[in-house]
Amino acid sequence: MFAVKKVSVLILTAVLILTATSLALGQGVLKVATEAGFMPFEYVDAETGALLGFDMDLIREIGNVLGLEVQIDNIAWDGLIPALLNGNYDCLIAGITITPERQEAVDFSDPYFESVLTVVAKTGSGISNLDDLAGKIVAVQINTTGDFAASDLFDAGDVKGVSRFDTVADAMQAVIIGAADAVVIDLPVAEAYLEANPTGALKHSGPVSDNEFYGIAVNKNNKELLGQINSALATLKAQGIYDAIYQKWFGGM
Numbered sequence: 001m002f003a004v005k006k007v008s009v010l011i012l013t014a015v016l017i018l019t020a021t022s023l024a025l026g027q028g029v030l031k032v033a034t035e036a037g038f039m040p041f042e043y044v045d046a047e048t049g050a051l052l053g054f055d056m057d058l059i060r061e062i063g064n065v066l067g068l069e070v071q072i073d074n075i076a077w078d079g080l081i082p083a084l085l086n087g088n089y090d091c092l093i094a095g096i097t098i099t100p101e102r103q104e105a106v107d108f109s110d111p112y113f114e115s116v117l118t119v120v121a122k123t124g125s126g127i128s129n130l131d132d133l134a135g136k137i138v139a140v141q142i143n144t145t146g147d148f149a150a151s152d153l154f155d156a157g158d159v160k161g162v163s164r165f166d167t168v169a170d171a172m173q174a175v176i177i178g179a180a181d182a183v184v185i186d187l188p189v190a191e192a193y194l195e196a197n198p199t200g201a202l203k204h205s206g207p208v209s210d211n212e213f214y215g216i217a218v219n220k221n222n223k224e225l226l227g228q229i230n231s232a233l234a235t236l237k238a239q240g241i242y243d244a245i246y247q248k249w250f251g252g253m
């Protein structure tokens with residue numbers, strides 16, 4: 001009787017310790033912000049309201065590797081970096097291009113995606129590269145690399161005007177209704193947009209810029225998380241999980 005009691009006390013103790021350990025591990029939350037108007041990297045599923053896309057899969061797998069529960073908020077693009085700096089989030093993933101200017105404000109993870117800009121214009125507009133934008137109105141999502149490229153052209157006197165919108169959808173809409181002539185935007189997003197809106201009204205021009213690289217943004221005072229994200233990225237690459245996510249969203253590309 002005594003022996004049985006002793007064993008069950010031991011088992012109970014072991015169960016309690018295991019439970020406490022898994023609770024402690026499960027307690028960590030990774031608070032993430034994105035702007036989900038950037039298919040195929042982040043978008044809202046029309047039926048379920050779920051946040052889907054390449055970036056969403058990637059950050060959830062990073063959370064998996066780190067044993068952190070991933071909570072993602074969908075907020076305004078232009079508010080992402082301020083919200084990170086305010087301490088409202090641990091990191092940002094939103095197809096954010098690593099630029100020297102942004103690196104003054106935040107740290108970026110190792111690059112996780114190579115991208116490039118394109119020009120979207122009406123089919124038959126004759127606009128098929130940046131030079132064709134001379135004298136045109138260019139619509140962009142505000143404070144994106146597309147905005148920076150269009151604004152550089154404007155400063156050089158090479159475009160007539162730059163119309164800045166909060167969302168990609170609004171910039172595209174400006175071209176559709178004829179308020180602007182073209183959108184400068186990340187090529188994979190232009191491709192996904194044209195696939196999702198197959199009216200034939202718009203087309204893209206293929207790559208028109210140097211390549212750019214997306215990174216996950218972390219506060220400068222959070223080197224520990226930066227290191228964890230980078231090692232999780234390396235683990236996902238080594239385990240083939242990164243490739244599986246890439247295949248899921250970009251097929252054979």
Ligand code: ARG
Nearest residue numbers: 035038094095096097144145
């Ligand atoms: N890659 C571009 C940039 O960093 C555009 C990113 C826009 N992302 C978004 N979720 N709307 O400027």
